[in-house]
Each structure stands twice: as structure tokens, then as C-alpha cells.
Amino acid sequence: MDTIGDIDKGKLPKHIAIIMDGNGRWAKQKGKLRVFGHEHGVKTVRETVENCANLKLQYLTLYTFSTENWNRPKFEVETLMKLLVSSLRKELKTLNKNNIRLNAIGNITSLPSKAYKELLEVMEKTAGNSGMTLTLALSYGAREELTSAVKQISTKVKNNIISVENIDETIINNHLYTHDLPDVDLLIRTSGERRISNFLLWQIAYAELYFIDVFWPDFSEHHLVEAIINYQNRERRFGKTSEQLN
Template identity: 65%
Template sequence: MGLREQIDIEKLPSHVAVIMDGNGRWAKEKGKLRVFGHHNGVKSVRETVEAAAELGIQYLTLYAFSTENWNRPKLEVMALMELLVHTINNETKTLLENGIRLNAIGNLKALPDKCYKELQQAITQTAGNTRTTLTLALSYSSRWEITEAVKRIAQEVKAGSLQPEDITEQLFSNHLSTAGMPDPELMIRTSGEFRISNYLLWQLAYAELYFTPKLWPDFRKDDFYEAIIDYQKRERRFGLTSEQVN
């Protein structure tokens, strides 16, 4: 029996978040520049998106570029931005054919104009798709996102349209960039690192965390299936006892 056949379709997470880590190390192991790893990571993105859509997972969010990544060498950042535009142009047709809606979160205005325009165009073109929502976290960090949400809430309180006692967890969630999406039930990180790196800190409060030593360019459908199988073996209690859950 293959890995996909071991998955219980009735117990899928509705939202999977992924930290795609290890492109640079993968390239270094092969004596190549870091950009070589980023280029080869595109195939892993394609396989992961396909696997999620084929299983019927509604939301897939990929950590593509953090606010901290702007501090990387300028040539690497420029290459990443060019790769982003190239990939979006190449993959939009496939997204449309497979009913996948493209979305993006983060400080998108910080992206180069060409990247921002191409991204927005692809988002508009795929807006009517309903099979799976693919969200790219670009120029994103969770602390940035939370700070921006607090600013917007403070402005509403200052304007008198919101009272402090009306602030709830749900209201706060509605001011995040993931508003309207369920919180991830599963977070996958590649490359053997055991941290979440300023990624969806609020949203991952009750997510199952899955870490694999695979470097991102080596991550394939079967690796995604293994993460889903591992998730399905876990008991999600949300503060209750095992007896209460069962």
C-alpha cells in the first residue's frame, strides 16, 4: 500500500502551513550558489501544491520570504524576486487549470513593483477558483503582522468605532492577514530545524508541528503524505483529557 492510500480522507487538516527551509544548504552541498537551491525548490512547491489539491486540503500556506530575508545579500534577494516573477508567470495557467486560488500575505508593498504587479495579476486571475487556496507568505513576519493588527485596532478605538471591552480573540483574528481562513492544524518544516521562525505565531497556537530533516529541494509528494499520516496519528485535545476527547 502506498503512502497516499494510508491517508484517511475524512480526517484531513483543512489548512497546512509549510516553512520551506534548506535551499541554501542544499545548493552548498552541491558546490553551487544559494540561488541554485531556490530554483530547484520550485519543483518542491509544485509537488506540494499538487499533493494538497489532490487530497482535498482547502488551504495551503507557504513561507516564501520573510521580512528578515531582506537582510540577505542583495544579489540573492534580487535573484529571489526574479524567480518569484518567473514562477508566477509560468504557474498561473496551471493554477487555473487545477482550480487553485492564489493568495498572498505580508508587507506586499515592500516587494519590487514588477513582482507586486505580477502577483496581484495572478491573484485576480485565480480569484474564482475554489478547489484549494494557495497562500504565499511574502515579506512576512508574524511580529510585523501582529503589530499591524494592533495598530488597526487602536485606530478603531481612537475613532470611537470600537470599545476596548469589545476586543476578543475572534476580533483580533479578523484583523490579521489570514482573516477568513481557518488556523493551520498542521505546520511542516523542512531541513531539520526545530523552530517556527516568526511564522504565524498567533495562528499556530494549536497546530501540530512536524519537522523533517529533508532539505526543501528534496521534498516530494510522499514526504507531504508522511506528514499527513503523522498528523492523523496524533490526538488533538485542545486542553481536554484523552477521556473527554474519546
């Protein structure tokens, strides 16, 4: 079994993104309500964040709540928002202890006022931290993000701030929620599902994808290590040939 000591620290991915899937099914397997799974999923978040910080990972992004998740049963959504508030309060000390800066992407103004206020407060109190940047994707959808970017750029073209001829990847990137984050190197999805689910569609253009048949509450340090070592054993060519890289 691979351990953290087996990871090549010189080849760490700069940015890992995780689709934390399977809380509800994990709870259902145990004859519990879906919220039971979400509660246990919070513990896995804490452990994963600390493991990544200990590895000196620079960026970790977690798909916490999607734009589509608002369509879930009212009780489940309310519980998730309460969990968000309580988790942010509890984890502030741990974030500062581990020199982690909290960031958020998505339409966060759509969050309940209590959750929005708590989020901004923790982001402000960790803004000076210089270690890992932990980004929570909240009320996030990649299509909405891209639509928003197109609208912003179109308005600037209309007002002669940007010319159509100058629109390139950099311009588009600068108008995304993730404008201050590097592209994703490794995308992990738990629960056995093999799809992207409207997550960081622009930013994962050349990411290595890793799907694991484990529900999120059971995702452990061992699984994280496996994913990173799997990533390190891949050849990232970015459109080039192996010969060109060598």
C-alpha cells in the first residue's frame, strides 16, 4: 500500500480539484437519511484539506455545492447550508494553523445571508495566509461561469474597452471566477461516477482525470496518495509527442 512517503514531492500537481460525490448513497447504504452522509462528508473534507496542506500542495478546489443542487429537496439544501456555516466557524482556527487561505468561486451572493456572511468573514480572516489556497465552489456551475464571462466581455467590447480582435484565451480566463487560480492538473471524482457534472470545464482542459469507486465519506489519505501517484506516473504531453518532451 502506497503512503505519503512514496509520493515524489518534486512532481506534485500544482492544483487538485475534487468532485466530492456519494454522500447520499453512502448514507442510504447504511439505512440513514442523506444528510447523515453529508455530515460525515465534512469530516472527510477536513482530513483531505489537512493532508493536502501537509503535502505542501499549492491549490485545492472542492466542488461543494453546484447550481443544480438548489433543485434538491428543501430540507437537504437547508441542512447543507447549516453545515456550511457550522463548518466554516469550526475550521477557521485549523485553516489559520495550517496557513491556508480560503477562497470561493460561484454565484456566492445567492447563498443564504448567514452562510454568505460567514464565508466572507472566514475568507477575510485567512486572506493573509500564504500556504495552500483552498477554494470552495459554491452555487457553482461552469456553464453559468462561461456565460457570465461572455456577458462581461461583450459589455466591454460594446463600450470599446476591449476590441474583438484582441479577445484570446487570456482575456477569457481573466473574466472567469478562477482568474487568480492556475489550471487544474488533477481532477478526482469519488463514488464511481465518470462524468464532470458542469465543473471547471474551461480549467480542466488538460487535467488528468482520476475516478475512484469510493463514496466521499470513505475517501482517505490512502486514496489521495493513490490518486497523486497515479498522476505522477502519467505522461502529460499537452498536444506534443513523447519524443518532443524527451
